[in-house]
Amino acid sequence: MSFFATVEQVPGDPILGLTDAYNADTRPTKVNLGVGIYYDESGRIPLLRAVKQIEQQLAAEAKPRGYLPIDGLAAYTSATRELVFGKDSELVAAGRVATTQTVGGSGALRVGAELLAHTLPHATVAISNPSWENHRAVFTAAGFKVVDYTYFDAARHGLDFDGMLADLAKLAPGTTVLLHACCHNPTGADLTEAQWKQVAALLKEHQLFPFIDMAYQGFDKGIAEDGVAVRIVAEAGIDSFIVANSYSKSFSLYGERVGALSVVAADAAQSRAVQSHIKRIIRTIYSSPSTHGAALVAGVLGSTELRAMWEEELGQMRTRIHALRAGLVAKLAELGAPEFAFIQQQAGMFSYSGLSRAQVDTLRDEYGIYAVGTGRICVAALNQGNLDYVAKAVCAVSRS
Numbered sequence: 001m002s003f004f005a006t007v008e009q010v011p012g013d014p015i016l017g018l019t020d021a022y023n024a025d026t027r028p029t030k031v032n033l034g035v036g037i038y039y040d041e042s043g044r045i046p047l048l049r050a051v052k053q054i055e056q057q058l059a060a061e062a063k064p065r066g067y068l069p070i071d072g073l074a075a076y077t078s079a080t081r082e083l084v085f086g087k088d089s090e091l092v093a094a095g096r097v098a099t100t101q102t103v104g105g106s107g108a109l110r111v112g113a114e115l116l117a118h119t120l121p122h123a124t125v126a127i128s129n130p131s132w133e134n135h136r137a138v139f140t141a142a143g144f145k146v147v148d149y150t151y152f153d154a155a156r157h158g159l160d161f162d163g164m165l166a167d168l169a170k171l172a173p174g175t176t177v178l179l180h181a182c183c184h185n186p187t188g189a190d191l192t193e194a195q196w197k198q199v200a201a202l203l204k205e206h207q208l209f210p211f212i213d214m215a216y217q218g219f220d221k222g223i224a225e226d227g228v229a230v231r232i233v234a235e236a237g238i239d240s241f242i243v244a245n246s247y248s249k250s251f252s253l254y255g256e257r258v259g260a261l262s263v264v265a266a267d268a269a270q271s272r273a274v275q276s277h278i279k280r281i282i283r284t285i286y287s288s289p290s291t292h293g294a295a296l297v298a299g300v301l302g303s304t305e306l307r308a309m310w311e312e313e314l315g316q317m318r319t320r321i322h323a324l325r326a327g328l329v330a331k332l333a334e335l336g337a338p339e340f341a342f343i344q345q346q347a348g349m350f351s352y353s354g355l356s357r358a359q360v361d362t363l364r365d366e367y368g369i370y371a372v373g374t375g376r377i378c379v380a381a382l383n384q385g386n387l388d389y390v391a392k393a394v395c396a397v398s399r400s
Contacts (some may be wrong), residue, residue, distance in 0.1 A: 072101020183348020
């Protein structure tokens with residue numbers, strides 16, 4: 001008898017499965033609005049000029065490929081702390097932030113979840129409804145009970161802030177609350193700075209533990225502006241919290257798996273103790289991270305010239321996404337569908353389009369346009385070559 005005879009096949013990842021179906025589609029007009037990747041106007045993943053310069057420099061130096069320390073490349077973790085918390089952060093200056101290089105943003109989430117599962121007595125995490133599908137999977141796999149808090153109002157296509165506050169206030173003290181720093185995935189509905197201050201005050205009052213996921217810093221308003229949630233939580237006097245961040249989108253380094261986990265503790269001694277636990281967790285999973293992606297990010301952020309070049313390129317990507325949102329809304333309005341104006345008010349790469357699962361299925365079957373069944377679309381996959389086609393298709397299915 002086979003040892004695996006009783007193993008049942010589990011459903012595949014819905015987004016990755018969507019890409020498989022898209023790749024198998026032979027229609028020349030096909031469009032993939034499901035995958036979370038930024039494409040340029042020619043439909044390609046861009047290679048940023050700043051990254052290319054560092055890559056050429058690394059190739060010319062041709063250094064030996066030794067192991068990195070368990071917590072990663074020091075230049076990378078140092079640059080990450082500055083980017084996430086700000087150059088003049090009092091938390092960083094006090095040694096309260098333990099930053100660790102991880103295998104992508106997903107790796108940061110899982111390592112952080114494992115840390116909390118071992119150190120916090122209340123193994124419950126609250127995630128927004130809806131949230132990125134992998135959030136629930138990651139925390140469930142780490143042993144957490146996962147509950148939802150109200151976030152999105154489908155009727156108004158925006159944030160249900162009152163519902164969010166009401167649900168957070170009901171959580172038991174010690175509950176971990178997962179928060180999207182900016183460019184909420186999948187809805188594109190973000191909190192304002194004033195709303196973040198209210199949330200931070202509530203978290204402190206009810207003794208809830210913030211876990212901030214920041215995968216899209218710089219994709220809405222700017223690097224500092226998109227990281228305001230981190231600074232507001234710190235300024236609220238919450239002495240311990242976690243930030244997971246990723247450079248996949250902002251550096252266009254998806255396959256390099258460059259992420260980081262930053263844990264804020266009450267003092268430097270606690271920070272060192274936390275870091276020792278993180279290193280033990282990593283040692284039992286992948287031992288140490290890879291070098292190349294971290295060297296690229298550290299090289300760019302460590303150079304005044306290349307940092308400025310990267311910020312300019314990131315700004316161009318951000319501006320283009322805003323323009324695509326405006327363009328899609330304008331074309332839909334021209335076609336007699338002004339009700340999609342809310343798409344322009346959302347932030348980041350994604351939009352909750354309001355399309356039903358049946359309408360998404362029709363988009364795929366009749367037009368070769370692939371979107372997630374929830375109606376989430378990746379605005380960054382649009383371009384001037386497919387914008388008209390997508391707008392006409394969306395208008396047609398929304399009227400069916």
